[in-house]
Amino acid sequence: MSARTRDTKPPARPRRSAAIARAVAQGLFLLAGLATTVLGFSRFADANDVVNAYRTAPACGTAARAPGTDCVRHQTGKVTERHIASGGDSTYYYVTVADETAATHRYEANQDFYYATETGRDVDLTVFRGRVAELSSNGEHTQNPGTPWLACLEVSLLAGLGLALAVHGLTWSRMGTRVTSFASAMGVFVAAMALLGCLVLVSSQLPIAATLAIPVLGWLFMTACVTVATRDR
Incomplete structure (x- = not known):
């Protein structure tokens, strides 16, 4: 009886080790x-x-800007073209703007901004890290986040x-x-x-x-x- 009892005890340790290994894994x-x-x-x-960092960035050339930090600058552009496109159940609004260097770029706009502009009208361009981040005109704004x-x-x-x-x-x-x-x-x-x-x-x-x-x-x-x-x- 004692020999059989001794033979049945050792498996407890392998089971405990397996449980620990399972818990660790x-x-x-x-x-x-x-x-x-x-x-x-x-x-x-x-x-x-x-x-979205441009929203809290200081304006370039102001005392609020610490040396070496990013800043926003504003420049004026002129609307050269407006265009509406439809895709499925959605309507897309586009404006083409010429910047101060006369280079033109097309931007997707929201509906309110689109109807607040017209061809030949000036718009404000918010430039951050070398790209236009936002356009505004007549109190309306449209973001240009990129993808x-x-x-x-x-x-x-x-x-x-x-x-x-x-x-x-x-x-x-x-x-x-x-x-x-x-x-x-x-x-x-x-x-x-x-x-x-x-x-x-x-x-x-x-x-x-x-x-x-x-x-x-x-x-x-x-x-x-x-x-x-x-x-x-």
């Missing part, structure tokens, strides 16, 4: 997912700053990868081929949604707190939903 996946996502949010904040494709693509990839890693960590005990495939597929879906959301939010002119809160809450919600769905598989 789960924690590493979760931490990697959170770290990747935080990096993505940081890149998103940088992209938003690139598009930060590369920055938003990086943000989307980090958000999708972060979700997939976090879900793997939260559902480690149920890992398998089907679960891994599902979590990875949802990571791709979240990446696509993050790309669209980044492009929309950086040009939305919302306060920075709201601009960050929306993607953070969205990512947490999607992670919770995918985790619950993965556990049920």
